Amino acid sequence: MAQILNINRTGKFIDLFSGCGGLSLGLMQAGWEGIFAIEKTEAAFSTLSSNLLSQGRYSYAWPDWLPRKNMEVGELIANHVDDLRELRGTVDLIAGGPPCQGFSTAGKRDPNDPRNKLAEQYIKVVELVRPSYLILENVRGFNLSFKKDESKGQEQNFPYSLVVKKKLEEIGYGVSFKVVKSSDWGVPQHRPRFILIAKYGVSSNDFDPFSDIDLFREKFLRAKGLRVDRPVSAGEAIQDLETFGKKLIPNEDSQRNGFYELSYQPPQHLNGFLSLVRAGLENESPNSMRLARHSDAVRSKFSDILKNCPRGVTVSKSYKAEMVIKKQAITPLCKDLPSATVTTLPDDIIHYAEPRILTVRENARLQTFPDWFEFTGAYTTGGKQRKNTCPRYTQVGNAVPPLLAEAMGLLIEVEMRRAI
Structure with a gap:
């Protein structure tokens, strides 16, 4: 696929809040090399490990200093600060999909849900590693304002995406985001998703990886042997x-x-x-x-x-x-x-x-x-x-649909090629 889009550079990535490995799999299918993935639940990590750590079709280049087990991102930060800093200059991308229940329109949309703060752990790892690019996937509610509830002391009436954007800009990243329909990318379900892509060392005003997304989408679907005129049913x-x-x-x-x-x-x-x-x-x-x-x-x-x-x-x-x-x-x-x-x-x-x-x-x-x-x-x-x-x-x-993750991985590779 990378060759079809005239991309010949292989980037390296870390996957945070990886779940069973949908985002990692898609990035690997796009030609990216996985370094490691962090997932807290034993069952999801077991699935990820059996598919992406067994030297099969795809496999992470797992570092010796990191145990091959399920763990929380907070545990990674607490126990491996120096190891993460030493990765600077060797990681092209940090990817992740922090748990989304606090933002989901199908749930209570509580701005005080403690799971909302997991995005801050993602940002902390970004601070330590300083990769060239970031991708953050979440539900579309991540980009919707919360309703005020004065009885609960809720004062936040703006999307959490803007909180994340500001914090990333403060550590040197240009940030762009878009809500995409998974069905536009060969996924046979509607599943609207919030996709944030960021690049280190540029201004948000000068960074828009989604500018040619319609043309890119057509190339991607044709290369995968899928129809452009209608979604997969x-x-x-x-x-x-x-x-x-x-x-x-x-x-x-x-x-x-x-x-x-x-x-x-x-x-x-x-x-x-x-x-x-x-x-x-x-x-x-x-x-x-x-x-x-x-x-x-x-x-x-x-x-x-x-x-x-x-x-x-x-x-x-x-x-x-x-x-x-x-x-x-x-x-x-x-x-x-x-x-x-x-x-x-x-x-x-x-x-x-x-x-x-x-x-x-x-x-x-x-x-x-x-x-x-x-x-x-x-x-x-x-x-x-x-x-x-x-x-x-x-x-x-x-999980992140692997086909959507593959498309976004290739979109970032196109952006990387522009920068060369």
Whole structure:
């Protein structure tokens, strides 16, 4: 891909708040060399490690001074200040997606949410390492103002993106940001994302890596074998994983018995998207294909939604009340349109043709993870464990779509080429 865009320089990056590795994978696919990644949850780091630390298709050049284990970014700063300073001049890019719950429009949007402060840890590492470029990915709410709540002492009525921008400018970075639609970049879901790109040693007024983004987007999609005139649909991404009339076999990559999965047979003719995600696998089946065990009542409710509700649109409040559905949001997919945003909650989305939730692999397809990328750990957790664990559905929902990350990585490489 880099050669197609006439880029011949390989940059080196660090990934903070890496999750299971979606952002890292995309950057590596764009030709970047990963140095290391920091992720606090054991389960997500296990997935990242098994895919990107095993000397397989891609691998980090992990430094000897850093343990190969899950840790918080605060722990990295506390224990390795000198090691981080010594990286100055050797790192081209720091990438990261600080946890976004405090900014999400799907949540409470609390300006005092402690998770908002994780962006400051990102900035602290930037101060120590001083890379040439930065990329920060987050939900679109990162660029929306908070509503004042005087009863809670909330005075901030401006986007947190401006706080981050000011702090980065104070340490010498020119900053530019944009909210992009993932579906514009070959991702088969709408998923609007906030993307910040910064460059050291320039003014924000003189830095705009997004200036030619429409032309770049067309080149990127054509190079990936994807259509330019319309987005990839949910059906194009997961139609080969439909189960009606097909053989099911016992699922063997779960910690629990009694689950089944599709006996996968790849289609004879792959569309452009499937050609990307199936590349290099031939007839191999992807992992994380476990089908949910829905009760008859749940299947009946899902069937009613598929029969009576518009596809690709969140079920209305009135219909939820009528059907006694307590979920905040549930969306039946439309086969011919991109999916709703994949979240960490498995039952936020219903399959377009079958009365069931999606499998982890189907969600991973909608997030553009290739089929060779294997997820590890429990599929789901509930109750009190949910806040402290990161099962497969959560790993996928929290990830940066690798295809979008690849595009942004190439966009930065184009900017680097201009500077040479």
